[in-house]
Every structure is written in structure tokens, then in C-alpha cells.
Amino acid sequence: MSDPLRLGVVGLGRGFALSARAIAAHPGLRLVGAADPDDESCRAVQGAFGGRIYGDIAALAGDPDIEAIYICTPHHLHRDHALTALRAGKHVLVEKPMAVTLAETHAMIDAAEAEARQLIVGPSHSFDAPVRLAAEMIAAGAIGAVKMIHALYATDFLYRPRRAAELAGDLGGGAVLGQAIHQIDVVRRLAGVPAQRVTARTGGAWDPARRVEGAYAMLVDFDGGIFATLTYSGHGHFDGDRLMEGISELGIRKPDRHRATHPRLHATADEAAARRARRFTRLEDCPQPETHEHFGQVIVFGTQGDLRLTPEGVELSDAQRRSFHPAPITTPRAEVFDALYAAIRHGRAPLQDGAWGRASLEICLAALAGARSGAVQPLQFQR
Amino acid sequence: MSDPLRLGVVGLGRGFALSARAIAAHPGLRLVGAADPDDESCRAVQGAFGGRIYGDIAALAGDPDIEAIYICTPHHLHRDHALTALRAGKHVLVEKPMAVTLAETHAMIDAAEAEARQLIVGPSHSFDAPVRLAAEMIAAGAIGAVKMIHALYATDFLYRPRRAAELAGDLGGGAVLGQAIHQIDVVRRLAGVPAQRVTARTGGAWDPARRVEGAYAMLVDFDGGIFATLTYSGHGHFDGDRLMEGISELGIRKPDRHRATHPRLHATADEAAARRARRFTRLEDCPQPETHEHFGQVIVFGTQGDLRLTPEGVELSDAQRRSFHPAPITTPRAEVFDALYAAIRHGRAPLQDGAWGRASLEICLAALAGARSGAVQPLQFQR
Numbered sequence: 001m002s003d004p005l006r007l008g009v010v011g012l013g014r015g016f017a018l019s020a021r022a023i024a025a026h027p028g029l030r031l032v033g034a035a036d037p038d039d040e041s042c043r044a045v046q047g048a049f050g051g052r053i054y055g056d057i058a059a060l061a062g063d064p065d066i067e068a069i070y071i072c073t074p075h076h077l078h079r080d081h082a083l084t085a086l087r088a089g090k091h092v093l094v095e096k097p098m099a100v101t102l103a104e105t106h107a108m109i110d111a112a113e114a115e116a117r118q119l120i121v122g123p124s125h126s127f128d129a130p131v132r133l134a135a136e137m138i139a140a141g142a143i144g145a146v147k148m149i150h151a152l153y154a155t156d157f158l159y160r161p162r163r164a165a166e167l168a169g170d171l172g173g174g175a176v177l178g179q180a181i182h183q184i185d186v187v188r189r190l191a192g193v194p195a196q197r198v199t200a201r202t203g204g205a206w207d208p209a210r211r212v213e214g215a216y217a218m219l220v221d222f223d224g225g226i227f228a229t230l231t232y233s234g235h236g237h238f239d240g241d242r243l244m245e246g247i248s249e250l251g252i253r254k255p256d257r258h259r260a261t262h263p264r265l266h267a268t269a270d271e272a273a274a275r276r277a278r279r280f281t282r283l284e285d286c287p288q289p290e291t292h293e294h295f296g297q298v299i300v301f302g303t304q305g306d307l308r309l310t311p312e313g314v315e316l317s318d319a320q321r322r323s324f325h326p327a328p329i330t331t332p333r334a335e336v337f338d339a340l341y342a343a344i345r346h347g348r349a350p351l352q353d354g355a356w357g358r359a360s361l362e363i364c365l366a367a368l369a370g371a372r373s374g375a376v377q378p379l380q381f382q383r
Numbered sequence: 384m385s386d387p388l389r390l391g392v393v394g395l396g397r398g399f400a401l402s403a404r405a406i407a408a409h410p411g412l413r414l415v416g417a418a419d420p421d422d423e424s425c426r427a428v429q430g431a432f433g434g435r436i437y438g439d440i441a442a443l444a445g446d447p448d449i450e451a452i453y454i455c456t457p458h459h460l461h462r463d464h465a466l467t468a469l470r471a472g473k474h475v476l477v478e479k480p481m482a483v484t485l486a487e488t489h490a491m492i493d494a495a496e497a498e499a500r501q502l503i504v505g506p507s508h509s510f511d512a513p514v515r516l517a518a519e520m521i522a523a524g525a526i527g528a529v530k531m532i533h534a535l536y537a538t539d540f541l542y543r544p545r546r547a548a549e550l551a552g553d554l555g556g557g558a559v560l561g562q563a564i565h566q567i568d569v570v571r572r573l574a575g576v577p578a579q580r581v582t583a584r585t586g587g588a589w590d591p592a593r594r595v596e597g598a599y600a601m602l603v604d605f606d607g608g609i610f611a612t613l614t615y616s617g618h619g620h621f622d623g624d625r626l627m628e629g630i631s632e633l634g635i636r637k638p639d640r641h642r643a644t645h646p647r648l649h650a651t652a653d654e655a656a657a658r659r660a661r662r663f664t665r666l667e668d669c670p671q672p673e674t675h676e677h678f679g680q681v682i683v684f685g686t687q688g689d690l691r692l693t694p695e696g697v698e699l700s701d702a703q704r705r706s707f708h709p710a711p712i713t714t715p716r717a718e719v720f721d722a723l724y725a726a727i728r729h730g731r732a733p734l735q736d737g738a739w740g741r742a743s744l745e746i747c748l749a750a751l752a753g754a755r756s757g758a759v760q761p762l763q764f765q766r
Contacts (some may be wrong), residue, residue, distance in 0.1 A: 088497065093442070143620075147586045150535055150614045154682070154689070199582045199759070201610035203530045206686045215531055215684060217612045219582055219602045221757075229583035229612045231533045231602045237526075237700040238682055238689035243626070260570055262702030291569055299537075299621055301598060303589045306621035317620045319645035374604075376582070 001028035005341055008033035008090070010068040010081055011073035012041035015095050017248065017280040017287075019070070019123060021129070021294045022333035023051065024283055028341040035306055041279050044268045048283045049271045057081045061088035067119070068344060071095060072259050074106040074165050075172030082119070086111040087270035091118040097364060098357030100172040102381065105358035112354055118343040120336075120350060121357030125249075125295040126185035127335040129327035130309045134300065135189050137325065142316055143302025149228035151183045154170030155241075155249065156261035157205070157234025158214035161274035165213045169360035169368070174212035175234045176202065176371075182295045183230045184220070184360045189351065190300050190307075193223040194382035200367035206235065218367050232296075236261040243297045246277025251332050289332040355381070384411035388724055391416035391449040391473070393440045393464055394456035395424035398478050400663040400670075401633065402453070402506060405716035407432065407666055417670025419441035424662050431666045440464045442469035449708040451501070451727060454478060457548050458555030462487035465502070469494040469558070474501040476723050480564045481740030481748060483555040485764065488741035495737055501726040503719075503733060504740030508632075508678035509568035510718040512710035513692045517667055517683065518572050520708065532573055532611035534566045536679025539622075539644035540617025541590070541597035544657035548585065550595045552751075557595035558617045559585065559747045560752075565678045566613045567603075567743045572734065573683050573690075577604040577765035583750035589618065601750050615679075619644040626680045630694040634672030634715050671714040738764070 007029050009016055023031055034045040035054040044055035054060040061084050062067065068091035071081045078099045082092050092112065098121045099105050109157040112119035118207045125131065138146055158181055165171040166178070187197065198220050202213035222228070239259060241248050248254050280286070291311040298309040305318030313326040339350035359382045366377035390412050406414055408601040418437040419426040424434035437443040443452065444467050451474035454464045461482045470474050475495065481504045483490050495502035508514065521529055530650055540562055548554040549561070552613070571578065581603050585596035598616040623641060624631050631637050653655045663669070681692040687703030696709040721732035740763045751761035 031750075073683055077402070113639070145589075146602055147589055148584075148614070149615065150600070152533055152535065152682075153682075155493070200532075201602065201608075203608050203610065206530055207530075215601060217531055217533075217610055219584065219612070221584070225584075225586050227586065227600055229614045231531070231612045233531065233684045233689070235684065235689070236702065237687075238684070239478060239700065241706075244561070258700065258703070258705045260703070299535075301537075301616045301618065306616070306618070308621055317622065317641065319619065322622075322641045338737070 001341060004147050005344055006032045006065055006067045007064060008029055008060045009072060010035045010060055011071060012036040012038065012045055012280045013072060015072040016280045017278065017331050019313060020280055020286045021288065022337055023329045025331050026334060026337045029337055031181045033060055033063050033066050035269060042235050044281050050215045051227060057084045059339055061085050061090055066090060068340060075177060076100050078243055079108055080263065082108045083111050085322060086115045089115060089117065091121045091344050093122060094355070096121055096124040097177045097361050097362065100348045102358065102365065104360060105361055107328050107356040108201065111357060119348060119354035120340055120343060121354065123272060123336040124185040125182040125293060125354065126189045126352060127225050128157045128294060129292045129330055129335060130294065130313050130318050131186050131189055132335065133325060133327045134307050134314045135192065137314060137316065138190065138192065139306060141160050142305060142380065143300065143307055143318065145350040146191060146226055146305030149187050150227065150299045151187055151230045151296065153183065153240040154233045156236030156259055158210050158255060158263045159236040159265050159270050161265065161278065163272065167210055169212050175236050176216055176368050177230060179232055179234055180216055180230065180364050181360055183232060184363045186295055186298060187220065188360060189229065191226050193226060195325065195363060196221045196223060197376055197378050198363050198366045198370060199376045200370045202371040213299055216367060216371065218365055220363065229281045232325060242295045242313055245290050247294065249293060249295060250287045251291040251293045251311060252287060253290055292327055293332045315364055384724060386519045386728065387411050387413045388727055389413055389448055390451045390453060391446060392453045392455060393418040393443055393661045394454060395419040395428055396416065396422065396455060398455040399579060400661065402716050403663055405673065405714050405720055408714050409717060409720045412720055416446050416449050417445055419457060427664050433519065440467045444468050444473055445482065449473060451723060458560060459483050459548060462491055465491045466494050468654045469498045469500050470588050472500065474497060474727050476503045476505060479504055479740065480555060480744050482744065483560065484746065485741065485745060488537045488737065488744055492601045492737040492741060502737040503723055503726060504735050506719040507735065508567040508676060508718050509564040511570045512675045512713055512718060513677065514569050514572055515718065516708060517692055517697045517712045520690060520697060521575065521683065523558065525688060526683065526690055527587040527687030529574060529609055530681055531684040531686050532570050533682045534570055534611065534613045534679065535622045536566065536623040537616045539619030539642055541593050542619040542648050543643045543659065544648065544651060546652050546658050547654065550593055552595050553734060556595045558615060559599055559751050562615055562617055563599055563613065563747050563750060564743055566615060567746045569678055569681060570603065570611045570613060571584045571743060574605045574609050574611065576609060577608060578746060578762055579604045579745055580759055580761045581749045581753060582759045583753045585754040599750060599754065603746065623679045627677055627694055630674050631704065632678060633670045634674040634675060634676045634694055635670060636673055637707060659717050661717055675710055676715045680751065
């Protein structure tokens with residue numbers, strides 16, 4: 001990686017903070033510009049990475065030195081920010097979910113095509129090294145034909161300090177756009193074929209104090225008769241990391257105790273301020289993973305064996321034996337920036353391109369619609 | 384229990400072997416008669432319990448000393464055997480699934496009503512003490528309103544030695560009638576309200592050598608917007624007991640190694656003989672549970688907390704803390720025979736009566752129909 005990519009970033013909140021160490025450590029990247037309305041965050045990034053700071057996406061996109069822009073702004077701003085970047089000739093890496101509506105994704109994909117720029121959606125947990133290893137093992141025939149996929153996770157998503165938009169369904173808040181998108185990405189990658197339809201339930205907003213869905217269950221049908229169940233709660237009660245060897249979503253070993261998210265939130269006088277406190281401050285304060293990231297319990301059932309994903313690799317159980325296959329050690333999220341580099345420097349677009357991001361968002365939106373109506377939802381942007 | 388029930392049993396196979404210790408240990412029961420076409424099994428039961436032996440259900444039902452008959456014969460014989468017993472004035476405890484078709488269950492329920500006899504369906508894992516404790520905790524408000532239930536289990540069901548009928552869908556073989564019936568019973572008990580409809584997939588027979596479904600996933604809708612995902616594989620690859628603290632379905636601690644069901648079956652020259660070897664022989668040879676029985680991972684998500692079932696009790700995670708609630712120590716399956724005793728001596732029918740068994744079977748049959756057609760299946764015998 002002799003010619004590092006010159007990267008800009010817009011949105012210096014939690015999403016960026018979670019990727020900052022991977023960016024800093026990546027030999028193929030240099031963060032040369034950052035934009036955010038919050039001056040303090042801008043100065044913090046400049047302190048950590050050097051580079052130039054801007055007040056908004058338009059100014060950032062006008063920096064001729066920047067080749068690609070990483071969009072970490074709130075979900076409902078993704079479309080406008082991506083279009084601004086693409087039309088200024090920048091490649092785009094946009095956080096999941098790619099956008100909030102399908103119309104927004106169409107515009108983003110069209111713009112990327114018109115400008116002949118790369119459009120990549122990530123990070124998402126489909127990039128995690130154990131997911132990639134599992135997909136490779138499946139492709140190599142380790143479990144015969146994939147038949148059924150199971151995914152379960154339970155977090156405290158809904159009760160971490162939140163901005164108002166994160167609790168507003170029409171702005172892309174809620175567990176489906178914010179969290180199912182990961183599970184769907186992972187399950188799609190492992191199924192390896194297009195989804196056909198989704199049957200989903202959320203039960204609406206379980207807590208009148210958090211007026212958005214915080215949980216869901218889905219049954220997704222794929223081509224070839226593959227089916228998947230996805231179950232998730234972000235209500236902060238049962239801790240799904242206990243099914244993942246006590247390792248958090250971000251790859252950090254946790255003490256075996258109740259995480260007490262609710263009492264902490266109740267003790268918080270100013271939730272918005274608490275949310276701001278989770279923005280990027282210093283590299284040293286960003287989470288430091290010890291294993292790969294994960295998104296909870298995932299088991300793939302095949303005709304000849306089953307795979308269980310762990311934070312450190314893949315466990316294969318077939319007719320004869322159980323074996324553990326460690327995923328190559330990397331910096332978590334390095335995979336995402338490897339993909340960005342390969343796309344731009346070598347023209348090799350990753351799986352998680354605009355069409356991929358649209359397909360995953362379509363499943364989320366169909367799940368929300370199906371949860372409201374009770375009906376099975378067909379899908380049309382999966383190919 | 385000063386007046387023990389005088390019990391007869393028909394069918395001395397694996398099902399009876401799994402209940403034999405509970406029957407022998409129960410102060411409210413005396414096994415006074417047994418029927419089976421296999422002389423050796425009859426003599427084995429007579430050796431263990433005393434009592435009289437018969438060649439068939441008609442002769443057993445003609446024994447005037449017997450008050451109740453426990454029917455452990457193959458699924459497709461349940462109806463005929465139950466009708467014979469009921470019409471001879473015996474109370475009936477019939478193994479799950481209650482029968483193979485809804486028409487059969489109607490006839491059984493009608494006969495029990497006409498004869499004013501008790502008709503109880505069990506054992507099933509809905510009797511397990513942790514399930515009962517969880518239902519009691521829910522009723523006491525421990526997790527607020529139940530919203531979502533998750534169930535996952537993976538066993539070697541399909542590759543244990545089998546009779547031909549157990550691999551024939553039209554005779555009640557396969558994972559749905561044989562195994563989903565447990566998960567459905569457990570989930571129904573925890574939901575506490577009637578089911579409305581089921582969306583299910585099996586992927587058919589994954590292995591041409593075992594021509595019946597061995598796995599499934601279901602999304603079940605209940606009254607009040609409660610929904611449940613049930614996922615199961617009996618293919619003998621991933622071992623679901625590893626999610627249950629290494630304890631088997633029968634409540635026995637297992638070594639942490641691959642169970643090697645496939646190699647064992649392949650080394651079996653005569654599968655029918657191997658199946659017969661699993662019949663009742665001696666009490667000492669029957670499985671000796673160390674904990675309660677279970678049917679895999681079950682998590683109930685409520686508005687105020689979540690419950691996770693374990694082989695020893697119930698783990699409650701709410702906003703404040705995680706706490707473990709041990710289920711009262713009993714002999715596994717004692718609950719079933721307690722229920723039988725209470726029904727007959729005190730006229731207190733258990734939850735798991737004929738209408739209950741029919742409702743669970745209806746969900747199984749609807750799941751199979753829905754897996755074939757792809758359509759959501761309404762339910763009509765749930766109240």
C-alpha cells in the first residue's frame with residue numbers, strides 16, 4: 001500500500017469513534033480532512049490525525065486533495081451527504097444503514113454510477129473476519145448446502161444515550177434500521193444467494209418512554225429454499241454477549257455482571273449531553289478491541305455440517321467432529337478499509353457496494369412494513 | 384398420596400424407558416399392568432415393577448384393577464389405543480404428539496368427554512420445572528408483559544436409531560411432530576395466551592437417506608401481539624446442549640466432546656435392532672437425570688425484563704440486575720405424574736389436557752402445511 005488513500009470524514013460522532021483506531025492503524029489510508037458542525041470534535045480529530053477541518057460536507061467535498069469521503073452522519077443525512085461527495089468526484093464509504101428510504105438509495109447508486117465513483121456501505125458486521133471466514137468455508141463445501149440460518153442477539157441499544165433522531169422511526173431510528181441491518185448483512189453474506197421475502201414482527205414500541213421499536217423477529221426466505229430466523233432485543237435486559245463468550249459487539253472482554261444500562265440512563269440528567277460525550281475525543285479513548293467484532297449468536301445449518309460464529313473464528317461441527325477455525329488476526333474494521341483501498345486503488349468493488357446496501361435496507365424497510373401490516377413482504381432489489 | 388393410582392402402560396419402548404424411573408419413584412403411582420407385543424419387554428417391566436402383562440391394549444384395558452393407562456406406543460397408534468382405554472373407562476396419559484391428525488384428536492377428546500375420563504398429554508417439556516417456574520414468574524409480573532419468545536435447539540434426533548415409522552411423515556415421523564411439539568408446548572405455556580397463526584419452513588428432507596424433515600424454523604403469532612421464533616435442527620452436527628451448560632435434554636451432564644451420532648449409526652448393521660436396544664430393559668439402565676430436563680435455549684423477552692431457562696432454573700435479567708431462580712428439585716417427569724394423580728384423585732385437570740395437546744398438534748400440522756405451501760397458516764383450535 002505504497003500510495004495511501006487520502007480520506008475525508010463527515011460526522012465525528014460515535015460511528016467515527018468506533019472506526020478511528022482502524023483508520024489510524026491502516027497503512028493504506030491517511031485521514032486528511034474532517035467535517036462536523038461541532039468545532040470541538042473537529043479539533044479533536046485534527047489533533048489525532050492532522051489534516052484540515054471543515055464546517056460541513058460541501059466544504060469537505062470541495063477539498064481537491066481528498067479522494068474518498070467516509071460518511072458517519074445521522075442516517076437521514078446519508079443521501080444528501082453521499083450525493084454531495086459523489087458529485088464532487090469523491091468515492092464514498094457510507095455507514096450502515098445506507099439511507100432511510102429506497103428512493104434515497106436509488107439516487108445514491110445512480111450518482112455513483114454517473115460519476116464512476118465507488119460507493120461502499122460499511123462498516124457493518126458482515127465485514128467481520130469470522131463472517132468472511134465462514135462464507136469462505138461454506139464456499140469451500142465445509143457444510144454441504146446451506147439450508148437454515150439462525151441469528152440471535154440482545155443488547156442495550158435502546159437505552160444507551162440517544163439523540164432524538166435515533167428514537168424517531170421516520171428519521172431512521174429504531175432497532176430495525178440501526179441493528180437488524182447488521183444481522184441482515186451477516187445472514188445475507190452467509191446465505192450467499194438473494195433473499196425473496198421477509199415475515200417480521202416488532203411488537204411496536206414496548207416502552208412508551210422510547211417511542212420506537214427496540215426488538216424484532218424475522219423469518220427471511222432466500223433463493224434455493226434457504227431460510228433464516230433473526231431475533232433481536234435492544235432492551236438492555238438479557239445480555240446476548242453471554243452467548244458470545246462474554247465478549248462485546250466491539251470485541252472487548254466484559255466482566256460477568258449486569259451491565260446496568262437502565263440505572264445509568266436514569267441517573268443521566270441530560271441525555272443529549274451524554275450522547276455527545278460518546279463522540280470522538282482522542283484515539284486513546286476509542287474502544288480497543290481484543291478480538292474480532294461480532295453481532296451475536298449466528299449458526300449456519302447445512303446438509304453436511306453446521307457453523308457457529310465466535311468472536312475469534314468459526315466452529316465447525318460436522319458428522320465426524322467439532323473443529324475450531326480461528327479467523328486471521330486483523331485490526332477490527334481493517335477489513336472495511338482494506339475493501340475501500342482495493343476498490344479505489346485496484347477497482348475491485350467489495351460485496352458491500354451500493355446495490356448490496358440497498359438490498360439490506362430493503363429487507364429492513366420490508367420488515368417494518370410487515371410488522372405493521374402482519375403481511376409477508378416480497379422483495380425486489382435483491383439481485 | 385395415601386391411595387396410589389393403579390396405572391397400566393402400553394408400549395414399552397424408549398418413551399416408557401425415559402419415564403420409568405419417575406413412575407417407580409412416585410409415591411402416588413403403582414404400575415400394575417403393562418402391554419406390548421414384545422414378550423421380553425413385558426417380562427422386563429414385570430421384573431422391575433411386578434404387575435400383570437398383556438399382549439395388547441385391549442387386554443390391558445380389560446383389566447378391572449387398572450384406573451389409568453399411559454400410552455407410549457408409536458404416534459400413529461395413539462388414537463386407537465386412547466379410544467380403547469377410554470371406552471373401557473380408563474383415564475389416559477398419552478405421549479406427545481397426542482396423535483397424527485386433528486381428526487384423531489377430535490375423536491380422543493370426544494371419547495374422554497363421553498366417558499368422563501381424564502385425557503392428559505405428556506410427558507412434554509412444558510412440564511419441566513424450569514418452564515413452570517418461568518410461567519409462574521411471568522404471571523407474578525417479573526418481566527412485565529411478555530412480548531417476544533425465542534427458542535433454539537439442535538440435537539441428533541434424526542440420526543439416532545429409528546424405526547421406519549419414525550422416518551415416515553404420514554405416520555407422525557419427522558422433527559416437527561416429534562420435536563417441535565416440545566418447543567411449541569414450552570412456548571405456548573410461556574406465552575400464556577392462544578396462538579393465532581404460524582409461518583414455518585423445514586427445507587424438506589435434507590438427507591435423501593432419512594426421508595423426512597429433520598429441522599425447521601417457525602414464527603408463531605399469539606394473541607396480544609406476542610410473537611415467537613422457534614428454530615431446531617436434529618441433524619446431529621451442532622450440539623444445542625452446549626448452549627444449556629453442557630446438560631442433555633434428559634438432564635444429564637455431558638462430556639464436552641462431539642457426540643459422534645453419525646459414525647455410530649454408520650457402524651450399525653441393523654438399525655431396527657439398535658432401536659429395539661433402546662427399549663425398557665431394567666430401571667438401572669434408564670437414564671438418571673442430574674438436573675431438570677430441558678428443550679434447549681429459551682428466552683422470554685418482556686417489557687420489564689427477560690427470562691432465560693436453564694436446566695436448573697430460570698435466570699431473570701431486568702433493568703436492575705441479573706438473578707438466578709432455582710427450580711424446586713424434583714425427579715424429572717414427576718411433574719407429569721403429579722398432574723395425573725391430581726387429575727384423577729382430585730379432579731384437577733392440568734394445562735396439558737386433550738384440548739391443549741390438540742392445539743399443539745395443530746401448530747405442528749400447520750407448520751408442515753405452511754412449509755410445503757409457503758403460506759402463513761391460520762389456527763382454529765387454540766382456545
